[in-house]
Amino acid sequence: MQNSFPTTTDKKLFKKCYAYTRADDVKAEGIYPWFRPIQESEGPVVHMEGRPIVMAGSNNYLGLTAHPSVKEASIKALEKYGTSCSGSRYLTGTIDLHEELERRLAKFVGKESALLFSTGYMTGQGVIQPLVGRGDYILSDKDNHASIVSGNLMARGGMNTNIIRYKHCDMGDLERRLKQIPAEAGKLIVTDGVFSTFGNIADLGQISKLAQEYDAQIIVDDAHAFGVIGEGGRGTASKFGLKDEVDLIVCTFSKTLASIGGFVAGEERVINYLKHHSPALIFSASPTPASVASALAALDIVEAQPELVTKLASNANKVRKGLIDLGFNVIPGETAIVPVIIGDDHQAFHLWKGLFDAGIFVNVFIAPATPPGKAMMRNSFMASHNDEHLDFVIDTYAKVGKKLGIID
Ligand SMILES: Cc1ncc(COP(=O)(O)O)c(C=O)c1O
Known part of the structure; x- marks a missing residue:
């Protein structure tokens, strides 16, 4: 029988796929x-x-994915709540464990409030766009993670926000750029705390000084810093003693917290706004009971040990x-x-x-x-x-x- 699949030449957009052989x-x-x-x-x-x-290549930094109490918590949650929440946090997808983990994470990183997302990537995407609008400026380190880049692009596409990518960890360049922005414009400086490729740490001391001088807010992505640097693994702001100066901490569960999901932590009023305005939160199913329970059990261990x-x-x-x-x-x-x-x-x-x-x-x-x-x-x-x-x-x-x- 002759198959009816189109020949590879039929699909214009896929020509690049058929021609791609580097991996092969x-x-x-x-x-x-x-x-x-x-x-x-x-x-x-x-x-x-x-x-x-x-x-020797995993982000399972504290080794907790194999910890018996983390595995047990995950199994118990699966038995109690089932395999999925089957809805977004906004509607039917909130369980008591989500709220417990939010409280615990906020307390751990020293912020008023926290909000969970389904992945770290979605957290980066979901936090930036609702906070900026037309006429505002995002100043983003050139080496920031793809989730931040994606959040920036959504802000530019959806809100016509100005995006400036300053040279990697170059505080002179960041200041030069800040100087060029109208004083009355909203400004958001976004940086990885620990950069995911080279493992270097952002100069948060200088970023915070510049943010104060030029009236900017700061978001730090602590994916590779949580559980790794700062007091008891509390991350980049803690390492620099700048917990209050960093406005929002975004982070993933997929590294130290031995799970999958993400969170943002900051002022209660800001988290409340994000809760009601972030498409990545509102239009996507919430993290599964098993993944929330394992992150909670991992957090217990980070705090205790x-x-x-x-x-x-x-x-x-x-x-x-x-x-x-x-x-x-x-x-x-x-x-x-x-x-x-x-x-x-x-x-x-x-x-x-x-x-x-x-x-x-x-x-x-x-x-x-x-x-x-x-x-x-x-x-x-x-x-x-x-x-x-x-x-x-x-x-x-x-x-x-x-x-x-x-x-x-
Ligand atoms: C700096 C940084 N931010 C965000 C993420 C995304 O986290 P997740 O794996 O939970 O989507 C990663 C993961 O590689 C990361 O390295």
């Missing part, structure tokens, strides 16, 4: 590093292709130092992210393959996630890695790096 070419070489399925996970060790692999935050820092620092001592081009830092610049895409793919074959999984980032010619291994560590895991990572980098001529 890398796959054919056996060095394709993405979309690799995990068959089982204990946190620091996962099973892939039927064998144990040390995970601040030593996990210290352990995470010492684990990441151990590997950072080990790789620097070996001669790798490591971007210095103090967060859980340890980026190793390789340069050439192919060299990075080969290093990835060598590490994977030896039993380690790390992430490869290439342009446009990095500047062109700056392909890198994005290593990230967990509080639950032990010395044996970390030594294995350092020793394997040494062996594979030497074999490929990346280090001497």
Whole structure:
């Protein structure tokens, strides 16, 4: 029987899809590093292709996805409330656990109120657009996460808001831009607290000074800062002692909080406004009972065991130092992210393959996630890695790096 599917040439818009072969070419070489399925996970060790692999690329920063009490809370919630809330928070999708988690998160980060979203990405999208309008200005760091970029674009498309992307962490550029904006215009400075690719920390001290001087509000995305920096893992504002100066903290559950979802925390009046004006909240189903319960149980652990935050820092620092001592081009830092610049895409793919074959999984980032010619291994560590895991990572980098001529 002849099939009736159209031939590939029939669809004008899809021509680029049919012509796209870059991923297939890398796959054919056996060095394709993405979309690799995990068959089982204990946190620091996962099973892939039927064998144990040390995970050195996860955002499960405090290792809580495998914690027995987090898993148990998730199962109990599933049994009590079912698998889904089947509606948005606005209508039938609010359960008591959403409100409990909002109260707990607000208290933890030192804000009056908080609001949950279904993912961190939706939080970034859902918070920016309702707060700005025609004639307002968003000043956004060039390296901000895609969720912020998407929120900015929605603000520009829907509200005709002016978007200014200032040079990455360049406070001189930010000030220059602020100076050019009419004094009476509304201004919103948005920055990642810890930048997700290179793991560097925003200069919140300077951002806050400029915000005061030029009458701007501040949003900080703490996805990679929550549970990682600040007092007991309270994030970037806490690290800089600027809890009150940062107007809104947006964050995800998909890293330290061992779940899926996101939240924004700030003044009660602002959160109340967002609650009634954010399309990402109003027109999308709420986070599932199991994911809210696991985030709550993870938060219990973050509060009760601040030593996990210290352990995470010492684990990441151990590997950072080990790789620097070996001669790798490591971007210095103090967060859980340890980026190793390789340069050439192919060299990075080969290093990835060598590490994977030896039993380690790390992430490869290439342009446009990095500047062109700056392909890198994005290593990230967990509080639950032990010395044996970390030594294995350092020793394997040494062996594979030497074999490929990346280090001497
Ligand atoms: C800085 C930053 N913001 C937001 C997000 C989105 O979070 P989620 O995975 O919950 O959508 C991420 C996740 O990669 C992130 O790195």
